[in-house]
Amino acid sequence: MKKRINLRLILIAGIAVIVTMVCMTGIYYKLFQGQVRKDLQINARLLSGTGLFDDPDNTNVSPFYGDFLPPYYSRTLPLSVHPSYGK
Numbered sequence: 001m002k003k004r005i006n007l008r009l010i011l012i013a014g015i016a017v018i019v020t021m022v023c024m025t026g027i028y029y030k031l032f033q034g035q036v037r038k039d040l041q042i043n044a045r046l047l048s049g050t051g052l053f054d055d056p057d058n059t060n061v062s063p064f065y066g067d068f069l070p071p072y073y074s075r076t077l078p079l080s081v082h083p084s085y086g087k
Contacts, residue, residue: 047053
């Protein structure tokens with residue numbers, strides 16, 4: 001009888017641990033998802049405030065600052081014919 005009670009107690013404790021773990025994972029996932037969406041909204045507002053996306057035909061946007069371009073990046077030459085290719 002004592003052994004049977006102990007087995008059921010262990011089973012109930014294991015189920016309680018698993019249910020608690022699943023519930024906490026769901027809650028933290030929802031919180032994390034909300035935080036990521038909020039951060040993406042802030043970044044989208046920040047980027048839209050720069051004016052880079054106002055003109056859909058704006059093709060002169062460089063991912064680099066100013067006129068500096070590293071040797072592996074060229075606006076006019078494909079990579080295979082760039083002078084620094086293969087060096």
